Amino acid sequence: MELNRLNLVFSIFAVALMLSLFGCSGASDNTTAEPTPTPTPTVRPVPTATAVPTPAPTPAASSSAVFISKWGTQGTGDGQFREPEGVAVASDGSVYVADYSNNRIQKFTSDGVFVSKWGTLGTGDGQFNYLLGLAVASDGSVYVADAFNNRIQKFTSEGVFVSRWGTEGAGEGDFREPRGVALASDGTIYVSDHGNNRIQKFTPEGVFVSLWGTEGTGDGEFQEPEGVAVAFDGSVYVVDALNNRIQKFTSEGVFVSRWGTEGTGDGEFSWPLGVSVASDGSVYVADFSNHRVQKFTSEGVFVSLWGTEGEGDGYFRQARAVAVASDGSVYVADYSNNRIQKFSPGP
Secondary structure: OOHHHHHHHHHHHHHHHHHHHHHHHHHHHHHHOOOOOOOOOOOOOOOOOOOOOOOOOOOOOOOOEEEEEEEEEEOOOOEEEEEEEEEOOOOOEEEEEEEHHHHHEEOOOOOEEEEEEEEEOOOOOEOOOEEEEEEEEOOOEEEEEEHHEEEEEEOOOOOOEEEOOOOOOOOOOOOOOOEEEOOOOOEEEEEEEEHOOOEEEEOOOOOOOEEEOOEEEEEEEEEOOEEEEEEEOOOOEEEEHHHOOOOOOOOOEEEEEEEEEEEOOOEEEEEEEEEOOOOOOEEEEEHHHOOEEEEEEOOOOOEEEEEEEOOOOOEEEEEEEEEEEEOOOEEEEEEOOOEEEEEEEOO
């Protein structure tokens, strides 16, 4: 009896299962499968290119002069320098350089070929205690501002000692660190007496003639005069260094004019040191801390400039002194690069 009941339950369960399976299958056959939608791709915006500014070109080393050549490197050998302070050109084209920390003069051809040298540290005749400015007379005589010996020394073109004058002091013919020396066409000698803030005038033999200047900022006054140059008409140009200006005088020391102020613009200066006058009256100034040379008319009107800080051709690391040859070539003592550079002056 119990077995028959179990068979009946099992049969009912089997029938129910079959009906369930067949019903699901039929529903599946009649249902249209919806396609799975293709996902829409995410559109990524194209990044806008950021314009990279083109670096400004390095300023040309020369805007008004053409680089010709250079010579020198740091050292004590022939043709090497340790802080060249002064440069001068003779009528035959020979170039003389005041090699400051080597306490000597070096002589070169106009193309920079070493010729000779003389001098050593000391106080004797022909010795120097940190020489600065120098000038060459029409007869080839070389005059040197022997700064810390407080004197001027005269040599032949070959470096043979001739004479000297000066001692430390504030009297006539005395000096406190003479820095610049220049010669007029008649042989008259002008010396910038740095520590005494004045200009002194001498005969070719070193005999005192006159002086002018005192410390100050007014016309005809100085604050540490450095370079000095004489034009063919006798005009005297003085670098008034700490006043950042050039002053012009007659051959007798009468004030004529001045120009310059501190700055980096055209006609402005940052510690000018050297000056030279060309045969046409153009005035060239070594603008030391602006690392450049500036050119002016004889009246101080700005004409052009060249140079910027660097080590390449036509660049300077402190333009210390400048000299103009009779053919117009311009020589610059490139102080911290320990070299001399030669240029054609351009317009």
